[in-house]
Amino acid sequence: MGTVPVHEPLIDINNVSMAYGGAHGVIALAETSLQIKAGEFVAVVGPSGCGKSSLLKLVSGLHPPLRGSVHVAGQPVNGPLKICGMAFQNPMLLPWRTTIQNVLLPLEIVASHAGRFRRNRAEYRERARELLATVGLAGFEDKYPWELSGGMQQRASLCRALIHSPELLLLDEPFGALDLFTREDLWDVLQALWVKQRPTVILVTHDLREAIFLADTVYVISPRPGRVISKADTDFSRPRTLSDTFTPRFTELSHALREQIGVSAGR
Amino acid sequence: MKKTLWKRSLPWLCTIGMFVLWELVCIVLNVDTFILPSPVAVWHSFVAHTGLIMSNALQTLMTTVAGFALGVSVGLLFGLLIGASPSVYDALYPIMIGFNSIPKVAIVPVLVIWFGIGTVPAIITAFATATFPIVVNVATGLATIEPEWQDVLRVLGASKWQILTKIGIPRSMPYFFASLKVAITLAFVGSVVAETVAANSGIGYLMMIASGRFDVPLVFAALVVVGVMGVAMYEAFVIVERRMTFWATRRQEVVT
Numbered sequence: 001m002g003t004v005p006v007h008e009p010l011i012d013i014n015n016v017s018m019a020y021g022g023a024h025g026v027i028a029l030a031e032t033s034l035q036i037k038a039g040e041f042v043a044v045v046g047p048s049g050c051g052k053s054s055l056l057k058l059v060s061g062l063h064p065p066l067r068g069s070v071h072v073a074g075q076p077v078n079g080p081l082k083i084c085g086m087a088f089q090n091p092m093l094l095p096w097r098t099t100i101q102n103v104l105l106p107l108e109i110v111a112s113h114a115g116r117f118r119r120n121r122a123e124y125r126e127r128a129r130e131l132l133a134t135v136g137l138a139g140f141e142d143k144y145p146w147e148l149s150g151g152m153q154q155r156a157s158l159c160r161a162l163i164h165s166p167e168l169l170l171l172d173e174p175f176g177a178l179d180l181f182t183r184e185d186l187w188d189v190l191q192a193l194w195v196k197q198r199p200t201v202i203l204v205t206h207d208l209r210e211a212i213f214l215a216d217t218v219y220v221i222s223p224r225p226g227r228v229i230s231k232a233d234t235d236f237s238r239p240r241t242l243s244d245t246f247t248p249r250f251t252e253l254s255h256a257l258r259e260q261i262g263v264s265a266g267r
Numbered sequence: 268m269k270k271t272l273w274k275r276s277l278p279w280l281c282t283i284g285m286f287v288l289w290e291l292v293c294i295v296l297n298v299d300t301f302i303l304p305s306p307v308a309v310w311h312s313f314v315a316h317t318g319l320i321m322s323n324a325l326q327t328l329m330t331t332v333a334g335f336a337l338g339v340s341v342g343l344l345f346g347l348l349i350g351a352s353p354s355v356y357d358a359l360y361p362i363m364i365g366f367n368s369i370p371k372v373a374i375v376p377v378l379v380i381w382f383g384i385g386t387v388p389a390i391i392t393a394f395a396t397a398t399f400p401i402v403v404n405v406a407t408g409l410a411t412i413e414p415e416w417q418d419v420l421r422v423l424g425a426s427k428w429q430i431l432t433k434i435g436i437p438r439s440m441p442y443f444f445a446s447l448k449v450a451i452t453l454a455f456v457g458s459v460v461a462e463t464v465a466a467n468s469g470i471g472y473l474m475m476i477a478s479g480r481f482d483v484p485l486v487f488a489a490l491v492v493v494g495v496m497g498v499a500m501y502e503a504f505v506i507v508e509r510r511m512t513f514w515a516t517r518r519q520e521v522v523t
Contacts, residue, residue, distance in 0.1 A: 060422045082424030092415045095514040096437045105433065109423040144514060160419075170422070 008074070009035035010168075010200050011059055016068030017225075018054050023066060028054035030225035031068070036217075038167075041194060041201045043215035045208060047261060051226030052204040056170045059202060060084050072168070082111070085161030085169045085199070089176040091153035093145035099156050100141035103128045106164040113164055131159045134196075135189050151182035155189060162193055169199040175210065184242060187213050191239055208254050209245055212236075220260045230260045304484040309491060312484035320473065320485075324492050327458055327470040330386055331496075334393025335454040342398040342450070343443065346405025350439065351431055356406065367399045371457055372464065379465040389461035389469060396457035397450040404446035408439025441515035444508035451500045459493055 013034040019025045028051040036042050044052050057063035058070055061077040070077040085106070093102045107113040107124055117124055132141055135155040145153050154174060161169060174190075175183040191214060194201060205211050211218045212234050220230040232253060236244050244250055286306045292298065293305035300308050313320060345363075349356045371392050378388035412434060420430050462471025470489050477485035509516060 060418075062418055062421060080421040080424065082422070084422035086419055086422050088415050090415065092413070092419055094416070094434065094437070096440075096512075105420075106423050108433070109420055109425045109429055111424060146514065164423070 008038075010038040010040075010073055011036040011202075012069075012071040013055075013058065014069045014071070016058060016065045016070060018051070018058055018063065019066045020054075020063075027066075027225040029058070030227050032221075032227050034219065034228060036200060036202065038200055039198050040217060041203070041215045043203045043205060043211035043218045044221060045205055045211045045218060045257065045261065046221030046226060047223050048206060050221045050223050052206075052221055053172050054226070055221075056086075056172055056202060056204055059168070060086065060170055081168065083167045085164065085166035087154075087157045087161040087169075087171050087174045089173040091145070091150075091157035093153055093156060093160070095144065095146055098142045098144055099137065099148065100125065100128050100132065102145065102156060103132060103159045103163050105160060110164045128159070128163055131163060132156070134192065135159055151178055151186065154178060154182075154186060158186075158190060158193065162197060162199070165197055166199055169194075169201045171201065171203045171205075173205055174203075175207070176205070183207075183210070188242075190214060195239060208257050209250075212250060212253055212257070213240055213245055218257060220257055230257070232257060301481065301483055304487050308484045309487045312482070313488040313491075316485060316488065320470075320488060320492055323468055323470050323473040323489070324496065326386075326468045327389075327455070327462065327493070328496055330389045330462070330469060331393050331451075331454045331458040331500075334390040334395075334458060335397050335451055337390070337394040338397030338450060338454060339401060339447065341394070342401025342446075343405055345398075346402040346439070346443070347409065347431075347436070349402065350406035350409025351427075351435060356410075363399065363402065366395070371396050372460055375461050375464045378461070384465050384467060386466065386468075388465045389458045389471075392461035393454040393457040397454040400449045400453065401443065401446045404442040405439050408442030409435050412438055441508075441512040444504070444512055448501050448504045448508065451504055452497045455493060455497045455500075 011034070013032060016029060016032050017027065018029040019027045032051075032055070034042075034055075044055055046052050054063065058065055059072065059077070059081075061070075061072075061080045064078070072081060072083075093099075094105070097105070104117075104124060107117045113124075129138075129141060132138060132155075135158060137152060137155055137159070140148060140152065140156075145156065148156065154177075158174065161171075171190075175186050178186065187210060194214075201215075203211070203214060208218075212232075215234060218232045218234060219228050220232075221227065222229045234253065236250070290306050293303060298305075304312070345359070349359055374395065375388055375392060378391055382388055382391075409431075416434050416438075417430055420433060425433070458469070459471040459474075462469035463475050464471075466472045470493050474486050474489045477483075477489065
């Protein structure tokens, strides 16, 4: 990934606390430390309201830390990062743009593309068309988002997050609102995209199977104020398939993580 | 099919019903034409003075559209400014509320002192009445943007201007076009009010002349014409709204 040596962490979160509404506001994260390597796929799980999403705001520079430091690629984060792709539980597609226009949106913004985008519109459209085809949306380019199903909208949202080949992909429960089968479909889609582009990914989720299936490393966060209480490496070979999720090893890991969350929730 | 036909004819039936009821009230209660002319009497007056009414109606229409056009450009500009920047909002809101609270009839005499009797006071009054709803709507549209939409752009390095042009403005367009429907009818109120006080042509002027001669049917004929023009302009902007922001009103459009 560019000039960053692979062994050095791309993202270094050091003893960070974060609060909403100033120092006396709600503490979302307390003394959290995390290191993420370039190209690593990290999942963050934890009970709802534990500050998982806050972690993304912190890394992306959308919200400053109260204490501690966040470094990305060796640089301290003190504003929005400009190298991120982002997707949320709600697909957040713009209803006045067609699917392909939505996917092309980042290219109109990102400085390294914006100039070329105006000149090479056709080339970029082709790129978006290909990306949409890899997630199974060929033929839906000119449909408006509200003409697509929820799962299709989320596929388009993933394409929008990845069209500019971001170094860092931040996913905030992107499949949380989808039914199980659609969700499992999209795990495959996301895995394929990740293998192809190899961005660093932080996936926030409350679905343990999703976390283990997709990530290299799973972090468990405690209830608010959130802190990292456990880290698990998943060493299943890639590409992973749904049948992996039914192996004893997968189930064991899933149970072990579930117990962590159960214990920390005070049960 | 039957249902849509019924739905389509409903406004016409209701309007016709109103006139029939009006006619019946006049006949049954034997109301003097001098107090409340019946629709038939109003119609006769309209036929007798068609040229006079239409030329003055045209004048009012032009005045209204001119004031409205001014109101749209100023309203859009201020709406965007106020919606995009909380400090501009804080700075300008009290003044705007203050101006909007002033009855527009009250400013007409001042306008006459400044500009004399004629078209200008009517245009300015139409402008003054039409602007406020546009400002409020556009500002609301801008101020209620989902923060996630802004986050999507901010992590790409988008400037405030880019967020405004890519999301803010398109997102506030449904609010803008919705406000145009209200603003055009208010512009008619403004111009006609000004014409009754300070003009030498226009529907408002015609009404004042007619009531001065106790020609009440002509007053009512002029009133009805103003109403018809208002409905026509309103409907025109309904069509514009549907075309420009179909994605916001899709529930009626994309029924499959």
